[in-house]
Amino acid sequence: MSRKTAVVSLGHDALGYTTGAQRDAVKVTAGALADLVEEDYQLTITHSNGPQVSMIHKAMTELHRVYIDYTPAPMCVCSAMSQGYVGYDIQNALRSELLSRGIPKSVSTILTQVTVDPYDEAFYEPTKVIGRYMAKEDAETEIKKGNYVREYPGKGYRRVVAAPKPIDIVEIEAIRTLAEADQVVIACGGGGIPVIEQQHVLKGASAVIEKDAIAGKLAADLNCDELIILTGVECVYRNYGSENQTPVTAMTVAEAKAEINQGQFEAGTMLPKIEAAIAYLEKVKKGRVLITSMKKVRDAVKGRAGTVITQ
Ligand SMILES: Nc1ncnc2c1ncn2[C@@H]1O[C@H](COP(=O)(O)OP(=O)(O)O)[C@@H](O)[C@H]1O
Numbered sequence: 001m002s003r004k005t006a007v008v009s010l011g012h013d014a015l016g017y018t019t020g021a022q023r024d025a026v027k028v029t030a031g032a033l034a035d036l037v038e039e040d041y042q043l044t045i046t047h048s049n050g051p052q053v054s055m056i057h058k059a060m061t062e063l064h065r066v067y068i069d070y071t072p073a074p075m076c077v078c079s080a081m082s083q084g085y086v087g088y089d090i091q092n093a094l095r096s097e098l099l100s101r102g103i104p105k106s107v108s109t110i111l112t113q114v115t116v117d118p119y120d121e122a123f124y125e126p127t128k129v130i131g132r133y134m135a136k137e138d139a140e141t142e143i144k145k146g147n148y149v150r151e152y153p154g155k156g157y158r159r160v161v162a163a164p165k166p167i168d169i170v171e172i173e174a175i176r177t178l179a180e181a182d183q184v185v186i187a188c189g190g191g192g193i194p195v196i197e198q199q200h201v202l203k204g205a206s207a208v209i210e211k212d213a214i215a216g217k218l219a220a221d222l223n224c225d226e227l228i229i230l231t232g233v234e235c236v237y238r239n240y241g242s243e244n245q246t247p248v249t250a251m252t253v254a255e256a257k258a259e260i261n262q263g264q265f266e267a268g269t270m271l272p273k274i275e276a277a278i279a280y281l282e283k284v285k286k287g288r289v290l291i292t293s294m295k296k297v298r299d300a301v302k303g304r305a306g307t308v309i310t311q
Pocket residue numbers: 010011012013048230231232233235236237238239240264265266268269270271
């Protein structure tokens with residue numbers, strides 16, 4: 001068995017939505033990740049942060065209401081906090097899981113910044129939904145602060161933020177060095193902290209980068225053998241959610257593009273995963289993308305489950 005390199009992208013199921021749920025969820029997640037290490041993968045892990053970054057942002061804003069001298073933290077700082085908080089839980093859970101299997105391996109989190117274009121059209125039309133539903137009066141308060149919300153009839157309102165396209169991963173050489181040393185690295189969490197480069201200064205941007213987009217870029221930049229996207233479904237489906245839903249076991253890039261044109265993948269959930277897969281495969285011109293659940297990943301890497309996308 002020869003060692004393979006992979007970027008693994010973790011979604012909401014892997015982390016839960018609250019601090020307690022995350023502590024429990026990462027134990028299960030660590031099991032799936034350790035299975036991959038046992039299958040001789042070097043892993044670079046990236047993850048969601050929508051629920052976490054919005055929880056932190058809310059907490060920092062509430063703190064300011066009580067202690068007036070505590071200024072609310074901007075979204076980029078909350079993003080940095082979410083990387084530390086999620087990375088801390090994953091790295092400890094995975095370290096313990098690996099040790100319990102007799103695999104003493106270093107697991108570390110790299111605080112990662114990602115440059116974005118200040119003129120990215122996403123800043124003019126925010127579309128990325130984060131956080132919980134809120135009541136109308138809280139939504140009105142957000143609007144007064146200059147923030148954007150989206151109404152979900154019958155359910156309430158949710159924050160929407162800009163999701164600019166990732167340009168460069170600032171700490172890519174540090175990530176590469178650890179990956180090449182066969183260590184487990186957690187990087188670009190929550191899409192990376194979005195920053196705008198002004199001469200030699202990096203300025204945090206009020207945005208959240210799509211984690212699927214950065215997963216594809218990270219896998220391409222590291223020239224990985226595989227991109228493994230772990231999510232809430234066992235595979236990609238055609239006609240998802242309808243009576244004639246059928247699993248897609250394999251797709252080429254050309255077929256994936258045709259399915260996109262037919263509107264098979266929902267914006268904001270499956271579509272960014274397929275787009276990330278295409279971006280990665282078109283850049284590296286080798287390798288494969290697996291889309292599956294944590295439960296099925298060990299079968300998926302052996303070709304017995306999930307959806308595989310190739311050139
Ligand atoms: N064609 C499709 N096949 C499978 N799942 C789909 C499809 N279109 C939309 N989805 C939805 O995409 C979800 C996964 O995306 P998302 O909820 O963003 O997860 P994550 O947090 O893991 O990124 C699935 O749980 C499913 O509800």
